[in-house]
Amino acid sequence: MLAALLVVLGLVAAGCATVPGDSSVQVLRKVSDGAAPPAPPGPADGTNPLDLVRGFVYASGSSADRHGAARRFLAPEAAGWDDAASVTVLDEQFGTVPVATGTDSTTVRIRGTRIGMLSSTGAFEPDEAPVEADVTVVRRDGQWRIASLPEGVFVRLSDLRSNYRTIRVYFVDPARGRVVPDLRYLPAVPAKAQAAQAVDMLLGGPSPALAGSVTSRLLPTTGLHANVATAADGGLVVDLTRLGDLDDASRRQLAAQVVLTLSEINVGRVRLLVDGVPLLPATPDLTRSDVAALAADAADAAAPQQQPLVVSGGRVRKLGGDDSGTPIPGQTGNGAFDVAAAALTPDGSHQAVVSREGGRNRLIVGEGDRPLEVTDVTGSTLTRPTWTPGGTEVWTVVDGSTVARVITEAGAPPRRGTVDASALAALGGPITSLRMSRDGVRVAAVVGSRLVTASVARAADGSVTLRGARVLRPGDLGDVVAVDWRSTDTLVVASARNDRAVSLVSVDGLALDTVSGSNLTPPLRAVAASPNLPLLVADQGGVWSFSGGDLDTWRLVAGGMPDAVPFYPG
Structure with a gap:
């Protein structure tokens, strides 16, 4: 656990640039x-x-050879088992209990907690609920084997993470x-099939979590003109067809989609063609560096690392260093x-504060060194x-229910x-925290003390909807x-729990890691994070920083601030 967290927190010296797509989320991936x-x-x-049924579930984590390891547990009459129908991801603790027993036939019930489902396109859909499934086991030649079972597979979370690799498939904001x-999960073997599978994921479009919020330069009718293959010189050839008319900007966006996606499986060079002709004639072979500037997190990577700040005593203050x-x-x-x-x-060009005005709060915004301007957002x-x-x-969120959006335009x-x-309101409970993702296409929120994500869908008329x-x-x-x-695609969560005060969570909820709570005094009140910088939390005594390291503990950076709210630019 310590080793994983050390990498997660990426002890990169302040001022070092982050390469887009090379952020700390990758180390949260305990997959192959x-x-x-x-x-x-x-x-x-x-x-x-x-034990036979339990072993079958364990073996189902390996998808190689159409779940060949799991098929060894089957009787001949179950040879038609459709393992591709669905993938149900189970919590680690599950039971196998007898339902009906006999001399040569028995029914065993798999009973556990479903964390979610893995779609046919490799997207994880969180859906936590109790789950049960009955399996018929028969005795054949003195040995028990599975004769009847539901379609699809049940996979423990740990087995999924051991046998699948996480990749990011890219779409256009x-x-x-x-x-x-857009996070997806690929079987780790056979490795030679991963490039074609990644391209198939691109052709399949965004996951349900981002559908309606992002688009693709690949049309629903787009396909492959030829199979994805490795050229004699080692480059990967991706030849598309039925692409439609694209202007230069769209062609470059498409190139970024394909090249950045394939770089997730260590493809260094892509020859991107359309009906046998280079998509970008001036650059027939593309590398990650050719398209990295189009990644949404490129601006964060280019921005200088800024000192963290903290609100305390009604003022914004420096945090850390000699003048903390x-x-x-x-x-x-x-x-x-009176700042709350x-x-x-990220570039420090715009600021916003919540100002206390008697028994009310007001949102105030400003640009650069200009005087701050009041808004009509109060509550x-x-x-x-x-x-x-x-x-x-x-x-910001007004009175726990209304999401307010203030547009700032120069001059x-x-x-x-x-x-x-309404998608957040439908969940019930007050919205007590709301954070825009660094690429601007999602929000994370705390709704009724639960962690929630939603995508940001923007219509042509300028209206904005939170969906999914x-x-x-x-x-x-x-x-x-x-x-x-x-x-x-990684969240940091603070809770009032003693056993899990701080957690790292993938945006789809599949990966969850607990950060050491050493030195903290729950309940916590605030959390702040930024790529490749220490985590910050506020408890009852002040602000604590976590960078990993040999001691694996939180370090006090600002004491005597019971009202502290730390934050990073961004």
Whole structure:
């Protein structure tokens, strides 16, 4: 666990650039990078029905040879088992219990907790619920074998992560024209099939979690003109057909989609063709560096690492260093406003604060060194503001129910925009935290003390809707108090629980790792994160920082701040 967290927290010296797509989320992937573990053995002689079914579930984690390891547990009459029908991901603890027993036939029930489902396109859909399935076991030549079973496979989470690799499949954010990642899961073997499978995932379009929020330069009718293959010079040839008319910008976006996706499986060079002709004639062979600037997190990577900040005592203050606790220059630090929370864009060009005004709170925004401007967003409570990429919008939640969006344009006063957040409201409970993802196509929220994600869908008329709300790991992540984005597809969650105060969670909820709670005093109140920088949390005594290291403990960076709310620009 310690080794994983050390990599997760990526102890990169401040000021080092982050390569787009090379963020800390990759280390959260405890899946194979191409070499699966040895296939599980078949059933041992004399195995009883209950252990036989349990061994079958263990073996189902290996998808090689159409789940060949699991098929060794089957009787001949079950040879038609459709293993491709579905993949149900189970929690680690599951039971096999007898339902009906006989001398040569018995029914065994698999009973456990479903975490979610893996779709045919490799996307994980969280859906936590109890699950049961009955399996008929018969005695053949003195040995028990499975004669009848449901279609699809049941896979423990640990086995899925051991036998599949995580990749990011890229699609286009229509609002910004950049490509954004969509997590998928590929069988680790055979490795030679992974490139073709990755291209198939691209052709299949975005996962349900992002459908309607992102698009693709690959049309529904687009296919392969020839099979994905390796050229004699070692480059991977991807030849598409039925692509339609694309302008130069769209062609470059398509190139970024394909090349960045294939780089996830270590493809270094792609010859991208359309009906045998290079997509980009001037660059027939493309590498990751040719398209990296189109990745949504490229701006974060290029922005200089900035010092973390903290709101305490009504002012924005520096955090860490010799002048830690010193108010920053300007209105947010000189007492002009009674600041309760604040946010800053990655480049520091825009700021937003929640200002206390008697018994009310108001959102105030500003650009550069100009005086801050009040907005009409007020309420008894406002959540910590969160900026969209580029500093064009700032969001907050009013009184736990209304998601407010303020549009900031150069030379114009801030104006209110609407957000249809009914997908969050339908979950029930107050919205106590809301954070925009670093690529701008998702939000993470705390709704009724649960961790929730949703995608940001922008219509041509400028309206914005939050859609596809998903509750992530409710059984493991109870009493959530705050969330922030570690990267475009990793979340950091703070909870009031003593046993799991801080967690790292993949955006789809599949991967969940607990961060050491050493030195912290729950309940926590706030959390802040940024790529390749230490995690920050606030407990009752102040602000703590976690960078991993040999001691694997949290370090106090600001004590005596019971009201502290730390944050990073971004």
